Amino acid sequence: MRYHASRRGGCMHEPAMSTAAPKRSTGKRSQIRWFMVVLVALATAIAYIDRANLSVASDSMQQELQFSDELKGVMLSSFFWTYALFQLPGGWLVDRYGPRALYAIAVVWWSIGTAATALTRGFAGVIGCRLVLGVGEAPVQSANARVVSEWFPRKERAFASSIFDTGSEFGSALSVPLVTLLIALVGWRGSFVVTGALGLVWVVAWLLIYRSPRQQKWANQAEVDYIEQGGGRTEEKELGDAGKQPMKWRDLFRYSTTWALVAGYTCRGVIIYFFITWYPDFLVNQQGFSLLELGLFGAIPGLAAMVANWLGGLFSDWLVRRGTPLPMARKIPLVIGMVGASTIALASIAPSPAWALVFLTASYCSAAVSTGALLSLPADVAPTPRNVASLTGVQNFGSQLGGIIGPIVIGFLLGTGQFAYVWPLVFAGAMCVLGAFFYAFVVQVKPLDEQKPMF
Known part of the structure; x- marks a missing residue:
């Protein structure tokens, strides 16, 4: 369903928009x-x-x-x-x-x-x-x-x-x-x-x-x-x-892509919030890091992830510039990043603290590679500019949901007292794979009004 020029859309009460542009110089962009x-x-x-x-x-x-x-x-x-x-x-x-x-x-x-x-x-x-x-x-x-x-x-x-x-x-x-x-x-x-x-x-x-x-x-x-x-x-x-005209806010939820944006970001939120919540405890109590070692080496995954974040965004845009269809240009770094982030599970069976830090860094960097493409999705699928922020808010709610679910589940699994961090990190890795599934097979990277509604 497309939204045309009729004033019966969700913003019929808004004043007419001026399209007059100020004078600008010509020449180099x-x-x-x-x-x-x-x-x-x-x-x-x-x-x-x-x-x-x-x-x-x-x-x-x-x-x-x-x-x-x-x-x-x-x-x-x-x-x-x-x-x-x-x-x-x-x-x-x-x-x-x-x-x-x-x-x-x-x-x-x-x-x-x-x-x-x-x-x-x-x-x-x-x-x-x-x-x-x-x-x-x-x-x-x-x-x-x-x-x-x-x-x-x-x-x-x-x-x-x-x-x-x-x-x-x-x-x-x-x-x-x-x-x-x-x-x-x-x-x-x-x-x-x-x-x-x-x-x-x-x-x-x-x-x-x-x-x-x-x-x-x-x-x-x-x-x-x-x-x-x-x-x-x-x-x-x-x-x-x-x-x-903009699509009504409630109509955004008629599409499977909207729900997949929430689900995928929920899965990613689990691993991101692990590094915000349980990560220091894992290094100190599971891997035996001292407080000094935590201060010296604990920032490595986060610092490396900042670089990976930029590289992931550049990679997605490079794919677009070389003619890769937009859906593939977004999904390739998303799926690679989410699957790569599942390496967090290997940190639980690492042969040494150094290897545990290597696996954690690889996981965090992989999740960061997906960031640019992930944050571009609301603009790619929004029917109009006035739906972009709404879809972003819906998607970001999923991240906060992952931030609520992840620490609780990890704490519960730790409380069982079996295999220490093995099951918690396997859970986090499995959520990354599940997120890759949503981005690969459920999210459609095209405007919602060009997609078939669920109902």
């Missing part, structure tokens, strides 16, 4: 699109700094606010309660109001939530601020995908997605030394104020700079033509010039 993706990568890094601030400051907070280790665990997890819940409405709101407005509102919201932590006087206040932070950060991934879909042609979309995703890894890595330094200088309360202020500074730059390609005066006509002719999902072209 400008490169403003890369500046735009760096801008959202910075926002993602700030989001992860604010998200990780509590982990670094929690010991200092525990001494002053006097709460137990059990409550500390609840406090550290509370962010994800609202972050997971608001993935779905967050994506819809980005599509409804556009990335420029929603990104600014989201960053202001979570920056206030971060800074307000400095005013808390007890456990309940910290929980409230973390819940606010989760709501504010929920639209980030959806807004990033929408920006990339607007500003990049298909043959550059996977690498651009890898760039903004690297912001999360950079922010996580930077948070530890930055917040530690701030606590030493201004205390834990001051650290929340400073990191919260970073987002507000970014919002000013965002509102001054960000526009869609046709409305951005720094982008010349050659770059706009390059984006749109290469498959960039600009609203002016598809909703204005072509008159195509």
Whole structure:
């Protein structure tokens, strides 16, 4: 079913869109699109700094606010309660109001939530601020995908997605030394104020700079033509010039591809969240790493995965440029990455700690190879630009679901006391293979309105 120019679509109440473009210089193509993706990568890094601030400051907070280790665990997890819940409405709101407005509102919201932590006087206040932070950060991934879909042609979309995703890894890595330094200088309360202020500074730059390609005066006509002719999902072209209307949010769930995006990302989330949750315990208690060795060698998989993330995005885009059909250009790195990530199971029977680290690094890098293609899928299958963020929110909900399921199942399997980490890592590896199945055989890389609905 196709959505044509009828105003009976999901956005009939929206005002008519202006397609008038500002005057631009001709000549050599400008490169403003890369500046735009760096801008959202910075926002993602700030989001992860604010998200990780509590982990670094929690010991200092525990001494002053006097709460137990059990409550500390609840406090550290509370962010994800609202972050997971608001993935779905967050994506819809980005599509409804556009990335420029929603990104600014989201960053202001979570920056206030971060800074307000400095005013808390007890456990309940910290929980409230973390819940606010989760709501504010929920639209980030959806807004990033929408920006990339607007500003990049298909043959550059996977690498651009890898760039903004690297912001999360950079922010996580930077948070530890930055917040530690701030606590030493201004205390834990001051650290929340400073990191919260970073987002507000970014919002000013965002509102001054960000526009869609046709409305951005720094982008010349050659770059706009390059984006749109290469498959960039600009609203002016598809909703204005072509008159195509967005698909209703509920209708997105009529297609097997939508459900497969959730299922595949859930499987991938299991292994990603292993490295966030149980990974240090595996190295210390299973492989015998000392705390010093954990600090020296524990970062190797994550650092290598940052490089693999970029290489995976470049590989997918290279396939597109050499004429590989788009479905294959996305599925090849996805399936290779997910199957390769199943090597995590070998870490449980590694002959030495060094070999265990090798298998873990190979697994994490393989999962990272799939990132660029995976984050490009919502833009590839969305019927219109105003469905991209909604599909991204739906897909990202799957990742959070994997983050909830994985640590619980692994903990349960460890609790059985049999074979230590063998069954937990076999479970994680099996989920990777299952995810590869969904991406290979269920996901269809073409607009949903060109696919056959399930019902």
